[in-house]
Amino acid sequence: MSKNMHFSFPVKWIASASIGVKLAYELRFRIISGEIPIGTVLSENKLAAEFEVSRSPIREALKILSFENMIRSERMGAVVVGLNEKDIKEIYDVRLMIETFVYERIVKLDTSDLVRELSKILEMMKVAIKFKDADEFSFQDVLFHETIIRFIDHSYIALIWGNTKPVMETLILLSMRMRMSEKYEDFSRVIENHEIYIEAIKTKDRAIMIQALHQNFNDVQGKVEDLWMSQQMLTIEREQE
Numbered sequence: 001m002s003k004n005m006h007f008s009f010p011v012k013w014i015a016s017a018s019i020g021v022k023l024a025y026e027l028r029f030r031i032i033s034g035e036i037p038i039g040t041v042l043s044e045n046k047l048a049a050e051f052e053v054s055r056s057p058i059r060e061a062l063k064i065l066s067f068e069n070m071i072r073s074e075r076m077g078a079v080v081v082g083l084n085e086k087d088i089k090e091i092y093d094v095r096l097m098i099e100t101f102v103y104e105r106i107v108k109l110d111t112s113d114l115v116r117e118l119s120k121i122l123e124m125m126k127v128a129i130k131f132k133d134a135d136e137f138s139f140q141d142v143l144f145h146e147t148i149i150r151f152i153d154h155s156y157i158a159l160i161w162g163n164t165k166p167v168m169e170t171l172i173l174l175s176m177r178m179r180m181s182e183k184y185e186d187f188s189r190v191i192e193n194h195e196i197y198i199e200a201i202k203t204k205d206r207a208i209m210i211q212a213l214h215q216n217f218n219d220v221q222g223k224v225e226d227l228w229m230s231q232q233m234l235t236i237e238r239e240q241e
Contacts, residue, residue: 008035009170010135019053020060025166027061031070031082032170042071042078068167088171094164096217098149098157103213105152107204114151115202118144122194129187134180137187138173144194148201 007022009029014022027047030036047058062078065071069087071078083091106114121144128137142165149161179186193215200208 008033009173010139013139013169018057018060020057021064023047023051023053023057023061024064025170027065028068028070028166029170029173031065031080032167033174036080038080038082040080041074041076042080044077083167091164091167091171092217094160095145095168096213098161099145099213099216101157102149102152102154103200103206103209105154106148106201107206109152111151111201111204114147115198117147118194118198118201121147122191122198125194126191129191132180132184134177135173137180138169138176141172141176141190141194142169144197148197 007026009025011022014025017025027036027042031038036042042062044055044058044062047061048055051058062071066073066078069081070083072081073079121140125137125140125144128134128140146161146165150158193212196208196212196215199205200212
């Protein structure tokens with residue numbers, strides 16, 4: 001793969017990944033952003049020529065995208081399916097369920113180290129805003145939430161997060177690039193909400209945690225309470241076994 005090849009997705013985020021994974025990230029970004037329209041037929045030969053690679057990493061990339069339902073295989077080649085509004089909503093539903101589950105587990109743990117780590121990440125987010133670096137802000141934003149999720153050391157939650165993360169971080173990256181150029185003033189609200197996350201974890205106050213979820217997930221107020229109650233019931237049932 002040519003070092004001069006222009007990537008829309010930040011290459012430094014995936015520097016240690018295989019060529020096939022890097023290509024999957026780039027193609028995913030182009031599909032979600034609309035640069036590659038829905039219905040486009042992706043040719044292994046054309047992609048190999050464009051990225052100056054063999055067909056093997058192209059196949060790896062297309063396999064990843066097929067697993068994510070970004071494309072579907074047909075006789076003519078790989079047809080771009082992309083994401084619709086329902087897909088995006090469902091992705092955020094999964095993230096909401098994960099974070100609700102994680103918060104319920106966090107209240108039983110010593111979170112002093114987590115609070116310190118999140119505070120460091122938050123400072124990096126503020127620096128990124130100061131220098132209007134949307135890519136760095138997006139990276140730190142994803143890291144912030146991933147740090148919370150991985151803190152409970154739950155292998156299956158980590159697996160679900162890992163499967164949804166590539167699409168999620170692409171959506172976040174596109175959103176933050178847009179905000180940085182068009183709604184720069186909105187970042188003060190984003191920072192404030194992350195401060196609420198840290199306060200919720202520090203105090204282990206469920207009311208503050210619910211507030212953080214409310215503000216981070218628009219139009220899901222009913223779901224937050226329902227999910228929170230279901231997680232508490234599961235915990236109670238497990239402790240009574």
